[in-house]
Amino acid sequence: MANHKSAEKRIRQTERRTALNRSRVSRIRTFLKKVEVAIASGDKAAATAAFVLAQPELMRGTTKGVLHKNTVSRKLSRLSSRIKALG
Template structure:
């Protein structure tokens, strides 16, 4: 349990950051799920649109410290290749 004023403040800040990061992570997952659903439906145009919408959200997660840069790049690469395969 936090005892000093500074540790109490850090605990409060930690709770706020946790809530913000949780919301951001959830939003990113929603965008990724939309891409997955579009790929599963076989609609290339919808998949491309969903991927274009998901890309900035993923990268924003990187700049905000929610995701590692390589993780976001890997997810984008794998999704991009699957969307590209729909067109072929």
């Protein structure tokens, strides 16, 4: 355990931040899963609609420091190409 007041505070801050980041990542995964399900069903319109909703959520993950920018770009690019291939 922490021996200093500042270390105890850091532990509290880390716990709060970890909980917040986990909820953000979980939310992002939910949006990605909706896109994946729409792609698997073969419905291009639904996949596009889900993708449009997922895009800002992923980018928000980047700005909040949960995901790396290149990771988000790669995911969006691959999803986009899979949606284009549906038609």
